[in-house]
Amino acid sequence: MIGEADRKWLRDLLADRVVFDEPMARHTSLRIGGPADALALPATVDQLIRLVCRARQKGLPLTVLGGGTNVLVTDKGIRGITVGLGGIATPVxxxxxxxxxxxxxxxxxxxxxxxxxxxxxxxxxxxxxxxxxxxxxxxxxxxxxxxxxxxxxxxxxxxxxxxxxxxxxxxxxxxxxxxxxxxxxxxxxxxxxxxxxxxxxxxxxxxxxxxxxxxxxxxxxSQPAWRPSAGCFFRNPAPDKPAGMLIDQAGLKGAAVGDAQVSTRHANFIFNAGQATAGQVLELADRIRETVRQRFGIILEPEVKIIGET
Ligand SMILES: Cc1cc2nc3c(=O)[nH]c(=O)nc-3n(C[C@H](O)[C@H](O)[C@H](O)COP(=O)(O)OP(=O)(O)OC[C@H]3O[C@@H](n4cnc5c(N)ncnc54)[C@H](O)[C@@H]3O)c2cc1C
CATH class of the missing domain: 3.30.465.10 (Uridine Diphospho-n-acetylenolpyruvylglucosamine Reductase; domain 3)
Incomplete structure (x- = not known):
């Protein structure tokens, strides 16, 4: 958690471009994730530099977030400062x-x-x-x-x-x-x-x-793009062994833990069917890993970045 003094300098630096205890489910394509202590969206590179330097001086952890389309944020959320770059407008x-x-x-x-x-x-x-x-x-x-x-x-x-x-x-x-x-x-x-x-x-x-x-x-x-997901959940262990094929052959299409489900269209997509939690996604991912390991002797590694307090 960040204290009142840190909230003050963040507000002084960024005005309304920082929010506190912000649910990350609002900022990820999986629509899952607990609160970020502080979510900062600097308006300029100069503001970003000052933010990074100050955070370092104070020993506050810094997490960088892009569009949030390849991350799973844990249910406890992210400690320290989470910074996004979407507020800095520049032409291509x-x-x-x-x-x-x-x-x-x-x-x-x-x-x-x-x-x-x-x-x-x-x-x-x-x-x-x-x-x-x-x-x-x-x-x-x-x-x-x-x-x-x-x-x-x-x-x-x-x-x-x-x-x-x-x-x-x-x-x-x-x-x-x-x-x-x-x-x-x-x-x-x-x-x-x-x-x-x-x-x-x-x-x-x-x-x-x-x-x-x-x-x-x-x-x-080939992809269930309309479902809230983070894209392919696992890395392909080899070019001729795509994770989706292994998960499919292990009979896991449609498998679910709560609202976390394996897509029936693309078995390497885990999607949020409504109110899924990060815990449910991780439990489902563990079940997939264990089943694929038993069936093929292959250990799947996540491609999705798991961030936040565990
Ligand atoms: C429907 C769907 C389809 C997808 N299809 C594909 C696909 O075909 N191929 C593919 O490769 N991926 C795919 N993805 C995954 C994802 O979209 C890509 O990896 C994407 O490029 C991630 O960008 P992002 O801005 O959302 O990164 P985020 O998810 O926000 O972050 C990903 C990682 O990058 C870091 N990061 C982000 N921005 C910065 C920065 N400016 N500086 C330093 N670190 C940073 C974060 O800390 C995190 O570790 C798909 C996802 C979805 C939901």
């Missing part, structure tokens, strides 16, 4: 590079779908793989979000990061270590991705739109 900038490509720079709080839409409108290839991935650019980079058609690391050329010490640093792509649903940065946690630069290439707009329609049709047919 485009500039030609000297190799016939276009560099797109955007603030990390921008929604990924805005980058995809800008690319399509301008006839730029490279971002169609991310169509339909919810959340922010910062979250997509952190998670190296992707599909069979591509991943963020494939288009990223640089990221600008706020270090825990309050320094702003720019890292070119070669300094970043791309893995399956993770991007390693040479900086200590908790850092905040502030901005990203990606490189796209001019292409035939009609072909881009037709590819976009095909990818979106495939997504709509």
């Amino acid at each position: 900038r485009l500039a030609a590079d000297n190799r016939g490509g276009v560099l797109v720079s955007a603030h990390a709080g921008v929604e990924t779908r805005r980058i995809c839409a800008t690319a399509l409108k301008k006839g730029l290839a490279g971002m169609n793989f991310a169509l339909g991935i919810p959340g922010t650019l910062g979250g997509a980079i952190r998670m190296n979000a992707g599909t069979a058609a591509g991943q963020m690391a494939g288009v990223l050329t640089a990221v600008t990061v706020l270090t825990p010490g309050g320094q702003v640093k720019r890292y070119p792509r070669w300094m970043l270590e791309a893995g399956y649903r993770r991007l390693g940065l040479p900086v200590k946690e908790p850092f905040v991705i502030l901005e990203a630069e990606i490189r796209l290439t001019p292409a035939n707009r009609d072909e881009l739109y037709s590819e976009a329609r095909r990818l979106m049709r495939r997504r709509t047919a």
Whole structure:
């Protein structure tokens, strides 16, 4: 819990851009999560820097939240300060590079779908793989979000990061270590991705739109996008062994603990059928892990980030 003195400096710094004891169920795509002690939405990068430095001086834990579409927040909620970047408004900038490509720079709080839409409108290839991935650019980079058609690391050329010490640093792509649903940065946690630069290439707009329609049709047919979820819950243990296939073959489609349910459309989606708690989701996830382990000898690891007090 944060005390009255901390509430005061947070209010002084952010005015109405900080709320206290805020239920995180309001800020996650699963619609689950207990209260954040303080949820801060700075309006400028300068405010964000001052917030991070002050939190560090005071020894308050800092949690960064993007669109909340790949997280499970525990029922006890998040201690310390949770910071979102959605309040910092900046335009998406485009500039030609000297190799016939276009560099797109955007603030990390921008929604990924805005980058995809800008690319399509301008006839730029490279971002169609991310169509339909919810959340922010910062979250997509952190998670190296992707599909069979591509991943963020494939288009990223640089990221600008706020270090825990309050320094702003720019890292070119070669300094970043791309893995399956993770991007390693040479900086200590908790850092905040502030901005990203990606490189796209001019292409035939009609072909881009037709590819976009095909990818979106495939997504709509395979995912229960209308259900509150955090996307795929578990990482695929191997490319030829997708977690969804293993969960399906283990007979777990439709399995439930309370209102936490395994989708019958895509077995790697756990969704909230109404009033699910994080505890129910975790119990269901444990049951899935144990059944898959017994059946196939494979241990599933969560892709979703579990954050908050346990
Ligand atoms: C219906 C649905 C479909 C999905 N489909 C896909 C898919 O096809 N492919 C895929 O890869 N994912 C998919 N996801 C998962 C999720 O949308 C992506 O991982 C997304 O990019 C996460 O972005 P976010 O802003 O919501 O991040 P959050 O969920 O808010 O955060 C995810 C992690 O990133 C960190 N983070 C967020 N922003 C920053 C920042 N600025 N600086 C530092 N750290 C940060 C958080 O601390 C957290 O650890 C899907 C989710 C849903 C609900």
